[in-house]
Amino acid sequence: MLFIKCPYCGIRSQNEFAYGGDATVKRPQLNKEISDKEWDDFVYNRKSLRGKHLEFWHHISGCRQWFKVHRDTATHEIFKTLKPNEEL
Amino acid sequence: MQKYSVFNLIKNAFSSHENWEVAWKDPTPKKSYDVIIIGGGGHGLATAYYLAKEHNIRNVAIIEKGWIGGGNVGRNTTIIRSNFMHDANGRFNEFSMDLWRNMSQELNFNVMFSPRGIINLAHSDAQMNAYARRGNSMRLNGIDAVLLNREQIKKIIPMADFSDDVRFPIFGGLMQPSAGTARHDAVAWGYARQADSMGVDIIQNCEVLGFDVVGGKIKGVRTSKGDIKAKKIGLCVAGSTSILAEKLNMTLPIETHLLQACVSEPIKPLLDHVVTFGAGHFYCSQSDKGEMVMGGDLDGYNSYAQRGNLPTLQHVLTEGIAMFPFLSKLKMLRTWGGIMDMSMDGSPIIDKTHIDGLYLNCGWCYGGFKSTPASGWTFAHTIAQDKVHKLNADYSLNRFSKGYLLDEKGLGTKTWIS
Numbered sequence: 141m142l143f144i145k146c147p148y149c150g151i152r153s154q155n156e157f158a159y160g161g162d163a164t165v166k167r168p169q170l171n172k173e174i175s176d177k178e179w180d181d182f183v184y185n186r187k188s189l190r191g192k193h194l195e196f197w198h199h200i201s202g203c204r205q206w207f208k209v210h211r212d213t214a215t216h217e218i219f220k221t222l223k224p225n226e227e228l
Numbered sequence: 229m230q231k232y233s234v235f236n237l238i239k240n241a242f243s244s245h246e247n248w249e250v251a252w253k254d255p256t257p258k259k260s261y262d263v264i265i266i267g268g269g270g271h272g273l274a275t276a277y278y279l280a281k282e283h284n285i286r287n288v289a290i291i292e293k294g295w296i297g298g299g300n301v302g303r304n305t306t307i308i309r310s311n312f313m314h315d316a317n318g319r320f321n322e323f324s325m326d327l328w329r330n331m332s333q334e335l336n337f338n339v340m341f342s343p344r345g346i347i348n349l350a351h352s353d354a355q356m357n358a359y360a361r362r363g364n365s366m367r368l369n370g371i372d373a374v375l376l377n378r379e380q381i382k383k384i385i386p387m388a389d390f391s392d393d394v395r396f397p398i399f400g401g402l403m404q405p406s407a408g409t410a411r412h413d414a415v416a417w418g419y420a421r422q423a424d425s426m427g428v429d430i431i432q433n434c435e436v437l438g439f440d441v442v443g444g445k446i447k448g449v450r451t452s453k454g455d456i457k458a459k460k461i462g463l464c465v466a467g468s469t470s471i472l473a474e475k476l477n478m479t480l481p482i483e484t485h486l487l488q489a490c491v492s493e494p495i496k497p498l499l500d501h502v503v504t505f506g507a508g509h510f511y512c513s514q515s516d517k518g519e520m521v522m523g524g525d526l527d528g529y530n531s532y533a534q535r536g537n538l539p540t541l542q543h544v545l546t547e548g549i550a551m552f553p554f555l556s557k558l559k560m561l562r563t564w565g566g567i568m569d570m571s572m573d574g575s576p577i578i579d580k581t582h583i584d585g586l587y588l589n590c591g592w593c594y595g596g597f598k599s600t601p602a603s604g605w606t607f608a609h610t611i612a613q614d615k616v617h618k619l620n621a622d623y624s625l626n627r628f629s630k631g632y633l634l635d636e637k638g639l640g641t642k643t644w645i646s
Contacts, residue, residue, distance in 0.1 A: 216531065
């Protein structure tokens with residue numbers, strides 16, 4: 141069982157959360173020429189790191205807020221959770 | 229190579245079975261090879277076997293970080309099927325079925341291929357319509373498919389829950405009678421033994437640390453057992469694909485996720501088909517030892533851990549009990565996890581790369597076991613001929629940027645929503 145500290149509600153079991161994927165992926169900027177490669181990297185390509193991974197989670201059965209989790213994909217250890225506008 | 233036969237079994241009985249040849253050798257790596265396959269799982273071993281057999285390329289090494297058969301080929305739930313709707317997937321996996329049918333004879337190793345049939349249960353009229361469509365698509369591709377109603381299903385699996393007050397009543401199902409199971413370890417060992425006998429070096433406990441790429445061309449690998457040169461290199465590393473891709477400065481449409489499976493204590497023969505629950509994600513068959521072999525959803529977050537958490541297992545088995553109530557009486561014997569190379573459209577990638585002499589085989593999305601022979605066969609062709617075969621032409625790496633996705637389930641890029 142993962143125990144995840146929602147930045148708004150505190151520590152809850154993983155049953156309350158839904159996963160949201162890699163949080164380092166940035167949508168290409170608006171009002172600028174965007175190459176196919178940039179769209180490709182945004183939509184499909186992922187680093188899929190082994191080790192420390194910054195990712196989105198959704199407190200879907202709780203406060204329904206999105207937030208970031210810094211977690212180890214090899215050990216499942218959670219280092220830190222952040223609000224979506226915060227950086228590591 | 230010593231043939232496995234009843235005569236040799238009797239002959240070796242006189243020497244207390246102490247004089248059997250080793251099934252494969254344990255060589256030290258040579259300085260260079262024509263082809264190096266990275267990954268000694270089912271797909272890697274099959275690739276090396278077909279390189280030697282179909283293309284007469286025998287100066288080949290398989291480099292495996294752990295031991296052969298220790299990854300997903302030994303962790304899957306052994307299901308073999310070709311019940312796909314899309315033409316490319318249907319053709320590819322039916323070709324695989326043909327190779328499965330002769331595998332025990334071809335490899336001189338009993339892989340215990342058991343075409344017992346797979347039944348996908350339907351729990352609504354809409355699902356019956358979807359299965360009718362899929363079944364028709366299969367039949368157009370020459371794959372056997374039978375749409376069964378509730379009464380027909382009840383005759384085949386009377387132990388399923390057919391009571392009136394269930395949340396997801398069984399409306400019927402789609403059956404592929406020629407689908408089935410095989411003994412997964414035997415597949416790895418059978419391919420390994422034959423590949424070894426044709427000159428392939430199987431190098432275990434050898435980790436790839438980096439690649440030697442000069443002027444856009446692959447020259448070799450750096451490993452924990454030293455540098456090895458190679459004209460061509462094929463990656464067959466499933467859940468570890470992104471780790472090696474990083475060493476090649478490649479970012480792929482792949483995420484690595486965790487999938488669990490489990491077996492119950494052994495019971496007397498009860499279930500003689502593979503059955504899947506249609507209102508969730510659960511599949512079940514009974515092994516020859518009598519264990520109920522079960523699996524379902526991914527754990528749902530990026531992971532390289534090869535071990536899962538209990539909430540997912542509980543969720544999956546709740547579905548199992550909804551389908552087969554008797555499962556609740558059984559004790560769990562083992563649970564385990566494996567890491568899956570989830571592609572962004574749910575279909576695999578078997579292709580060349582932008583690096584000359586480097587070939588990619590990945591994206592099997594917890595469905596790689598059934599494709600083992602076809603994957604090895606087409607990947608060997610792609611490496612040997614330096615061009616894709618028509619069977620794997622649609623499994624291209626650039627289909628994502630070009631928009632030719634092969635999204636069998638229509639799930640999109642959220643790979644963890646299995």
